[in-house]
Amino acid sequence: MLIDTHVHLNADQYEGEIDDVITRAKEDGVEKFVVIGFDRKTIQRTMDLIEAYDEVYGVIGWHPVDAVDCTDEDLEWIESLADNEKIVAIGEMGLDYHWDKSPKDVQEEVFIKQIELAKRVNLPIVIHNREAEEDAIRILEENDAKTVGGIMHSFHNGTDEQIDRVLDMGFYVSLAGVITFKNAKRPKEVAQYVPLNRLVVETDAPYLTPHPYRGKRNEPKHVRLVAEELAELRGISIEEVEEATTENAKRIYNI
Template sequence: MLFDTHVHLNADQYEEDVEEVIERAKEAGVENMVVVGFDEKTILKAMDLVEKYDFLYAAVGWHPVDAIDLEDRHLQWIEELSAHPKVVAIGETGLDYHWDKSPKDVQKEVFRKQIHLAKKVNLPIIIHDREAHADIVEVLKEENAQEVGGVMHCFGGDAEIAKECLDMNFYISFGGLVTFKNAKLPKAVAKEVPLDRLLIETDAPFLAPHPYRGKRNEPAYVKLVAEQIAELREMSYEDFANETTKNAQKLFGLI
C-alpha cells in the first residue's frame, strides 16, 4: 500500500490520459495521492479531480515562482477551499531561487502569508525549496510554522537542514531524485531520517525516477522510490510502504 504525497495529475501533460495514469498507479499499489494545486488553473483542476475520485486528496496554495501574480482574492479563495473535506494541506508554497520571475522579497512575503493562512485554518504546509535552504528554515522559524508542521517536498538538502526541519515538526519527503545513481546526498539523508517522519512522492509529471529519467513521470513510479529507500535502509519493501503510508495518513489527518 503506497501513498504518493505529491503529484500533479492536474498538469497539462495528463490532459489526454489521466484515467489510464490513475489506473496504472492503482495497479502498482498506490492507494492514495495528494494532487497539488499551485495557481488558479491547477487548483481548479485539483478540486475537480478530488470530487471525481474518492482516493484522491488536494493541497491548495501558490507556487513561489508565480508569487508575483498572487492577489488578495487568491488568498481568500484558498482559505475558502481549505474548508473542503478533501483539502488536506496548504501548498505548495516556499522559495525558488532557480528561476527569477518573482523577486526574492516577493516570494518571502507570499510564503509568509501562506504560513499565516495554514495556521489560521490548521492545515499542514507543503514546502517547495529550490536553492533556498537557509532562507526557508529562517522563515519557518520566524513564523513559528511548527504549530502546524508539514512536509519538505522533494527534499534536496543535507542532513543538517533535514534535522532543522524535523525539529520544526516537518516530515521529509523523497522523490525520483533518490533513485539517480549519482545522487549521493539524497541517498545518505534518506537513510538517516527517522522512519516515522519519512514520506515518498513522485512530483509527477516531473522528476521521473531511474530508469525513466527524462521521461514523463507517473504516480505508479512511486513504487520505485519506495523500493530504493527500503533497500538503502535494509528494510522489506512491504514494511517501508506501510510505514510511509501511515506517516502520510497521520500528517494529512486521514486517521
C-alpha cells in the same frame, strides 16, 4: 500499499488520461494520490479531481516562482476552498532561487502569508524549496510553522543540521525519484539519515521521473520505484517502507 504524497495529476500532460494513469498506479499498489494545485488553473483542476475521484486528495496554495502574480484575492480564494474535507494541506509554498521570475522579498511575503493562512484553517503546509534551504527553514522557524507542521517536499539536498531543524519543527521529509539517480550522492544520504517515522514518498509527476525511466513522463505508479530504492538504501524490506510511509502520510494529511 503506497500513497503518492505529491503529484500533479492536474498538469496538461495528463489531460484525457486520468483514468488510465490512476488505474496503472493502483495496479502497482498505490492507493491514494495527493494532487498539488499551485496557481489559479491547477487549483481549480485540483478541486475538480477531488470531487471526481474518491482516492484523490488536494493541496492548494501558491508556488514561489509565481509569487509576483499572487494577489490577496487569490489567497482569499484559497482560504475559502480550504474548508473542503478533501483539502489536506496548504501549498506548495516556499522559496525558489533557481528561477528569477519573482523577487526574493516577494516570495518571502507570499510564503509568510500562506503560513498564516494555514494557521487560520488549521492545516499543515507543503514546502517547495529550490536552492534556498537556509532561508526557507529560517522563515518557517521565525513564523512558528511548527504549530501546523507539514512536509518538506522533495527535500533532497539539506544538510544534516538543516534536517534536524526541520524535524524539530515536527515536519516530515518527502523523497522523490531523485534518490534513484546513480549520481545522487546527497539525496541517497538524506534517505538514510531521516528517521523512517518522518519520511514520506512522492513522484512529483509528471516531473522527476526515476531511474530507469528518466527522460520520459513520470506517473504516480513510479512511487513504487522510490519506495524500493528507499528500502534498499536503508537495508529494510519494501513492506516496512510501505507501512511506515503510508502511516506517516495518513498522519500528516489526516486521511
